Amino acid sequence: MSDFILPDIGEGIVECELVKWLVAEGDIIEEDQPVAEVMTDKALVEIPAPYKGKVTRLYHKEGDIAKVHAPLFELVEVDGEGGQDETPAAKPAETVSEEPATPEPAPAAKTDAGDVTEDFILPDIGEGIVECEVVEWRVAEGDEIEEDQPVVDVMTDKAMVEITAPKAGRVTKLYHQQQEMARVHAPLFAFIPRDRDEPAETKAESRPAPESAPAPAKPVATGNRPRIPASPAVRRLVREHNLDLANIAGSGKDGRVLKADVLAHLEQPAPSAPSRQPASEAPAAKADSEHRKPGRELEARVEPIRGVRAAMARSMVASATTIPHFIYSEDIDVTDLLALREQLKPEAEARGSRLTLMPFFMKAMALAIQEFPLLNSQLNDDVTEIHYQPHCNIGMAVDSKAGLMVPNVKGVESLTLLGVADEVTRLxxxxxxxxxxxxxxxxxxxxxxxxxxxxGTYASPIINAPEVAIVALGRTQKLPRFDANGNVVERAILTVSWAGDHRIIDGGTIARFCNRWKGYLESPQSMLLHLG
Incomplete structure (x- = not known):
């Protein structure tokens, strides 16, 4: 039995989002069979199996963040019978637990009494935070805790954070004293989950005490019923009013109980009261309730920024704050270009190619760059050297479900128009x-x-560093223009907006480059004179 360690899946990538499991615990998988799909900052990556075996544990749920060089799943090799025979004997403690799918990061251990304990691992509590100070323990060793009950207050370098219990149980060990430093991703306290806790004799002893109040009887069943989705703040509100979360209908996604649901549940007994109220008070109370309801229902939806969107956020901030952008706009008459495309389109389709305007834009740009190579260069980090790139690899921004992606067509200068069209379609x-x-x-x-x-017509695009220029194409409009004889005619006008790195590209350079590019697009047949 061995853990599959998530390998390097891209330069500079240290974590990824687990999008989808393609197998389940207990499945027999073949070598190189796809096991999971993960989303990095740049793309969706398929993780294959290293060898034939049986999946015994999945360490993450879909939507979780998995770390590179950390275990992703557990695999038992099934080529030989010896490996299978050793597994049950080697891990007898696992048979005690009836939760094989639990994604707890810490292994279970037995106490002297035979109870299976679990370590609570201190989770990420802020970007870049690796440790925190234990300010105050809210519980002591031996205390019973409920799911989402506050256990300890810790102080990071940014704020005080309240750590809650992941499930109901009994605290067996506190790993740190107050004022000590606790490390993120290290054990904070140990506990015995209630569903694995003491035998029936011990549970019977703890049952008589709370008989006078009905509320404490609820936790006995928590280990056997599915976890009801709700935030810690909502669970705290439920405890404060001695309510049972299972009795509250959730209106959020997947049955999530919202604060508004709890408040609405608290108001449910109120309808019997109006019969004892004066008639004049009932309408006023109803109007006041209706007036307050919208404010409770309007809860902010929180969505973490991950994957491609997180990468875009970082790169756009870096570009906008470090590169002085020079913006230049121009109108291009693409009437003749549209006519040429319609003429060539049937022949392209007969060859299995989809001919859009993008291949024309790219070929014209590659030709213009031959005369103005500065637009196809990059700056070094110290801004002391200009690196002229040998090939024209033109990127195109694609609006995908995962976020903005910018794949690029390699070597546009050496491709045919149909070759560029095929690459544009594929990418x-x-x-x-x-x-x-x-x-x-x-x-x-x-x-x-x-x-x-x-x-949209005009834009102010942000340069995709380390490149030094980007162009945004506006929508094509039918606008009146004067022809050579002074007559007003309808023409197809495309507005383009350039952004150049003003550290090396001045207004004159980008204007002359755009004029050359514009000339090829307004008279597309002229490109034939320069195609190599």
Whole structure:
């Protein structure tokens, strides 16, 4: 039996989101069989099995964050019978627990009395925080705790954080004294879950005491029923009013109980009261209740920023705060280009290619870059050198479900128009499905953002560092223009908005480059003179 360690899945990637398990605990899997799909900052990655075996444990739930170089799942090799025979004998403690799917990070251990204890591992409590000070223990060793009961207050370098119990049980050990430093991802306290706690004799002793009050009888069943989704704040409100969470209908996703649901439950007995109220008070109370209800229902929905969106957030902030952007806009008459595309479209479709305007934009850009290579360069970190790139790898921003992705077409200068069209189709489909490869995301030298496909005319795009230029294409509009004879005619006008790195690109350079690019697009047949 061995743990499968999540390997390196991309340069600089230290964690990923587990999107989907393709197997379940107990499944027999073959070598190289897909086991899980994980989302990194850049793409969706499929994790295969290293060898044939039986999956005995999945360490994460779908939606959890998995760390690179940490266990992802547990696998028992089934090629030989010896490995299978050793497994039950080697881990007798696991048969005590009836929760094989529990994603607890710490292994269970037995006490002298035979009870199975679990370590509570201090979770991430803030970005970049690796340790905290134990300020006050709310419980002592031997205390009974309920699910989501506050256990300890810890102080980080940013705020006081309240740590709650993951499930009901009995505290057996506190690993730190007050004012000591506790490490993130290290044991904080040990406890025996209630569903594995003392035998019936001990439970019988603890039962008579709370008979005078009905509320304490509830925890006995908590180990056998499914966990009801609710935030710690909502659970605290339930405890304060001596309510049973199972009796409250949840209106949130997957039956999640919201604060509004608890408050509405508290008001349910009120309808019997109006018969004893004066008639004049009942309408006023009803109006006051209706007036307060919308405020309780409007709870903010919290969604963590992960994967591609997190990567975009970091790169956009870095680019916007470190690169001085120079914005330049221009109108391009694409009437003749649209006509040429319609003329070539049937032949392209006959060859299995989808011909859009993007391949024309890219080929014209690659030709213009031959004359203005500064637009296809990169700066070193110290801003002391300009690195002129040998190939024109044009990126295109794709709006996918996972967030903004910018795959790039490699070597546009050496591809045919149909070759560029095929690459544009392939990369667009891959990006929208979240399965674009790391290789397709690396090595871009200049970027096109076709925001006009969704709407809008002008934009102020942010440079995709370490590139030095990006262009946003607005939507094409039918506008009146004067022809050579002074007559007003209808023309298809496309507005483009450039952003250049003003540390090395001045207004004159970007204007001359755009004029050359515009000339190729307004007279697409002129590109034939320069195609190599």
């Amino acid at each position: 667009t489909e891959a990006a929208r499905s979240g399965r674009v490869s790391q290789e397709d995301l690396k090595g871009g030298t200049i970027t096109i953002s076709n925001i006009g496909a969704l709407g």
